[in-house]
Amino acid sequence: MATFGNGSGATPGAVGQGRGITYPDFSSPTVDKVMVEERAAGLGKRSIKGPAKIAGLKLAISMMDLTTLEGKDSPGKVQQLCQKALRPHERADIPPCAAVCVYPKLVPVAKRAVEGSTVKVASVATAFPSGLSTLEVKLADVRQAVELGADEIDMVIDRGAMLAGEYRAVYDEIAATKEACGHAHLKVILETGELGSYDRVRKASRIAILAGADFIKTSTGKVTPAATPPVTLVMLEAIRDHAHATGRRIGMKPAGGIRTAKQALHYLVMVKETLGDAWLTSDLFRFGASTLLNDVLMQLEKERTGAYQGGDYFSKD
Amino acid sequence: MALGDQDSGGEARARVGVRKAYKMFVGGAFVRSESGRYTQVRDHSGAGAVENIPRASRKDGRDAVLAAAGALGGWSARAAYNRGQILYRLAEMLEARRAELAASLERGGLDAGAAEREVVSAIDRAVAYAGWADKYQSLFSSLNPVSGPHFTFTVPEPMGVVVIAAPPRPALLGLAGALLPVITAGNTCVVLASEADPRTALVFGEALATSDLPGGVVNLLTGQLAEVLPHLAAHMEVAALDLHGVDAALAKRLEEAAAASVKRVRARSLGEAEWFDDGAATSPRWIERFVEMKTIWHPVGP
Incomplete structure (x- = not known):
């Protein structure tokens, strides 16, 4: 069993030895590129209309991590974002978002703004977005974010180590970060756009899950391509197989590049078809997005009024 | 015997003509209707022949508005002089397609002379609007006299x-005459082509595509006005409607649908001869219908 972290994700049985630590088996099935792309595309072809569409869009809002991760972020901008997360629209039937996602320095601002609500504060940490600082710096980054009040930590893995095949190093870092998180939930960003193949995405998903991730997340949003349906499907399948083997439910967060209501529904269809209804909750599925919310709101208003909406009528966040 | 040998030396094989699949012009690309629907339009030059023209759905309308809204920032920010250059380039491209445009109008039922x-008028x-592009501003602007220590300008x-509903006839000149003043003023547009001769509008689109006009500035749809226009009239992103020769009942419906977003609705039905009246139809008043006047107050110095 792993000696780092809480060990809750480690699979008993298959093990490897190294540096005095016992590691779980990282081996994972290979991914059929053609079929996974076909299936992901096929799941996007469903026509979802009327009440199902409205329900799906509201669910998508309740799963959204409203995100601002720019160098120019200011307390004012974050406050505005939090207001939008608390009350995305004047309509009472539209739920609040799941969380706001900000840089560590802005966590206290966000925390004050969402106090007393269901909206969580997530913070990126571990030298986001590159993840190329020393482990001590990264762990200090995490501890500080948690001390400042972050409910959730979005960490990045060391893609260089992942690509070099140093799986144990990747595992150790995630496990150490999990330990540093304490009560905060840990989302592990794989940055799939830099991993290069579905096989590596699948393997990274497994390593993250075994090391104690509560959520696995596709991307930082700083690299193109970010979240794509096939990559998300590969990660969902890793979550599914882990749930079958151990009964433990890991969450999924596609982030970056999801801009339209139609895309959001596509992702929800993939989740339902791969993991089932149990995952259709903000505890186990999130969208990392900033511009998606307005498009979803515009679609909801279109359903209510019958008229196509214009950007001028929705707050810019 | 090698394949094809029977052709060499013998009489030439009859060539199968390459016929054009007419497509709408949206966001700088040639597209079929997302609905896959077509209407058949008679080809008056061939005996009883018909051609398939895409029939736009409301979603095609929505896509076109999205393209037009996306192109607005870039087009309106261009220097007026540059917009004029691009419109002149459009004239060059139309000139190169004179024969094709004329043939298309003939297939739509005109005789060769008409x-x-x-085509020449279009x-x-x-060229006329290319000239106006950097001149109308001076005509409409003013320095307003006010009783106070302020300058006020109106620009x-x-x-x-x-959204433009092109007149049924003249199919080409009406289309060009309606959209040119709109884009000269820095607007972007979605044009529903004449139902009487939609084919020529799509040939016109091929000239637009090669004219340096950024994608999305002009979006051409073909289909049934009564089906698509009400959705565009209610669309919150659309700022104005330009209705030519739309029947009174439909125009009323459109004006009602446009009220929720306080659109400018300009409607008129010109006779064919009026479209050919160069003096009247190239008046800057045509541009003035699609500008908003902005007044700025500025304090006079100490």
């Missing part, structure tokens, strides 16, 4: 996305 006259109209600005 078709040629209409090209000349593009024209583009409205935004304009």
